[in-house]
Amino acid sequence: MNELVEVLDRLAVRGTPRGVDSVFDAAVRASGQTPATGSLSDVGSGPASSSIELVKFDGRSTSRTRHRKTAGFVVASLAIAGVLAVIAVVRWPDPVHQASQPADESAPSASPSDTSPLLGVPALSSSIDSKQTASAAEFGSYVAGVLAARDGTAPDLRETATRTTDQGQVVEYAYFGQTGRRLFILSGGPDLISSVPGLHDQLARGPQTVTGRVLVWPETVWKRTISLTTADSVLIISSEAIDQTGTASSISELVDLATKLSAFNAFASLPLGAPQCSPPSPIIGNEFRGTSNNAQLSGLILATKPSMHTGDDIKLVIRMTGSGPLTITATAPDGTSMTLRPTPHTGSSFDRPGDEWDTGITYQQAGCWQIHFERSDSSADVWFRVAS
Amino acid sequence: MTGPVAVPPVQLSRDAGVTDQEIFGQLYPALRRFAAVVGAVEMDPDDLVQDAVARALAGGSLSRFDSPGAYLRQAIVNAASNDRRRAGRRRRALTRFGGGLTEAQPSAYPSDIAQLARFSPSVRALIYLRVIDGLAYDEIASMLGVSASSARMKLSRALRSIRSSGLDIPSAKDHT
Numbered sequence: 001m002n003e004l005v006e007v008l009d010r011l012a013v014r015g016t017p018r019g020v021d022s023v024f025d026a027a028v029r030a031s032g033q034t035p036a037t038g039s040l041s042d043v044g045s046g047p048a049s050s051s052i053e054l055v056k057f058d059g060r061s062t063s064r065t066r067h068r069k070t071a072g073f074v075v076a077s078l079a080i081a082g083v084l085a086v087i088a089v090v091r092w093p094d095p096v097h098q099a100s101q102p103a104d105e106s107a108p109s110a111s112p113s114d115t116s117p118l119l120g121v122p123a124l125s126s127s128i129d130s131k132q133t134a135s136a137a138e139f140g141s142y143v144a145g146v147l148a149a150r151d152g153t154a155p156d157l158r159e160t161a162t163r164t165t166d167q168g169q170v171v172e173y174a175y176f177g178q179t180g181r182r183l184f185i186l187s188g189g190p191d192l193i194s195s196v197p198g199l200h201d202q203l204a205r206g207p208q209t210v211t212g213r214v215l216v217w218p219e220t221v222w223k224r225t226i227s228l229t230t231a232d233s234v235l236i237i238s239s240e241a242i243d244q245t246g247t248a249s250s251i252s253e254l255v256d257l258a259t260k261l262s263a264f265n266a267f268a269s270l271p272l273g274a275p276q277c278s279p280p281s282p283i284i285g286n287e288f289r290g291t292s293n294n295a296q297l298s299g300l301i302l303a304t305k306p307s308m309h310t311g312d313d314i315k316l317v318i319r320m321t322g323s324g325p326l327t328i329t330a331t332a333p334d335g336t337s338m339t340l341r342p343t344p345h346t347g348s349s350f351d352r353p354g355d356e357w358d359t360g361i362t363y364q365q366a367g368c369w370q371i372h373f374e375r376s377d378s379s380a381d382v383w384f385r386v387a388s
Numbered sequence: 389m390t391g392p393v394a395v396p397p398v399q400l401s402r403d404a405g406v407t408d409q410e411i412f413g414q415l416y417p418a419l420r421r422f423a424a425v426v427g428a429v430e431m432d433p434d435d436l437v438q439d440a441v442a443r444a445l446a447g448g449s450l451s452r453f454d455s456p457g458a459y460l461r462q463a464i465v466n467a468a469s470n471d472r473r474r475a476g477r478r479r480r481a482l483t484r485f486g487g488g489l490t491e492a493q494p495s496a497y498p499s500d501i502a503q504l505a506r507f508s509p510s511v512r513a514l515i516y517l518r519v520i521d522g523l524a525y526d527e528i529a530s531m532l533g534v535s536a537s538s539a540r541m542k543l544s545r546a547l548r549s550i551r552s553s554g555l556d557i558p559s560a561k562d563h564t
Contacts, residue, residue: 004550007504008520011429012421018434020416024409027441388552 167195186236273383277368281382288382295378296321298352308386310366318342321354324376328359333367333386340371408450412441415457422461425516426509427468428475439467458531461513465532468509507546510534514543
């Protein structure tokens, strides 16, 4: 089967079907034949302050609400049921361009450029850059400001707290609400999802879909939940929207914000590269990850274009764990190999594990390129797809 | 190399006894697959199908259409196009108000799905109807409200673009 047909087939079966009856009933109501009203508090447990009146309640939201009865709302339920609790100051990995700045635990004095006059909230990036720490409430405040600027109405911060789960996981959460929308943001330790029974299953319900830089769990139709994972922490963002504009998809914008502003590392959610570019090595922004059994390899692609094409001269900055000198071998799609010369770096702001080198490569052919990195006691590979 | 799989469009009986729900029940699996390809990846295919059916039902019974499947596919493409325009407006607003986000953020993960996602919903519909459903150009043209020659040209351009990105596609003779 050729690749295009395979990709189309893969796309065609994405998501979990709601079923004929559910979709048809909702469509009938949305067509105006059967008006419906209701409120979120009808359909499941949530924070005590989460009762949100629905002013626009079309067929789509009706079906979503119905769906919610069976699916449940992971984050809200955890928060309310008291499964989640106590303290967390989450330390995010340094943004690449800020890594050389000293950590300053005092509150940053935002410069005028750090605050959007329209948003009225400090840019989260300034807080993170100077304090190198972020919290669910802090991130949530920023997101609320962005949503308010876009939509004209500001979600209120209804609740923020730190709790400890029954499993001893320290979790901070923030809950925002407004008519037709609510937003939950949780931050916790890296093993939060695996340690809280049932959380992963609920988050992972349905097939996973790659959207942009991170995995988005399709979950229920009317809400969107994503998680961003670093070596030190996990952030879960759950957005519900109940209106005719399908605003639940705003989660993709939140993901953009999260990755852009706080250097969350979404690599944990992406598959590593494999031979024949099935799949190619993951690239987020201009950073990539290598595949290895005995080393960690991170790298930067320094190029003027976001994608790679034949003839491009690319500079790579590599960080790789292990000991000994580094040898790099690039293998073209036709199997010919060439040795790349690494230049060691003595200092850098690219704060990833291992020693650092740079090297350069010119892609002479379109197709899947393999680059093999080898040290005395470790090795790693990346696979890049190069277009013509 | 796999050519298009000829799947005849579902022809539904217009018997008076067939209810709208029965008509929709026959069409649903194919419509959902179609919506999943045509719609944005972050959009739920069922939402698109639901919007299309709601639109159709607002004007009366599904049985009034000669080919409800064709009508609903066209409605799905329209809904997906509207969603794409709306998303574009949001992105631009976010760029203006979003504290430094730039509009031209590259698609960072060079996946094969991303290659398809950059096409408009109507072009994705064209690709799907031709490559997967194996429909003739005049059928596709009437379904999407374009001329057969326009459909042929758009598909040819799209396949050329896909091929240049390194994705293996069915041979040209299958699609021209």
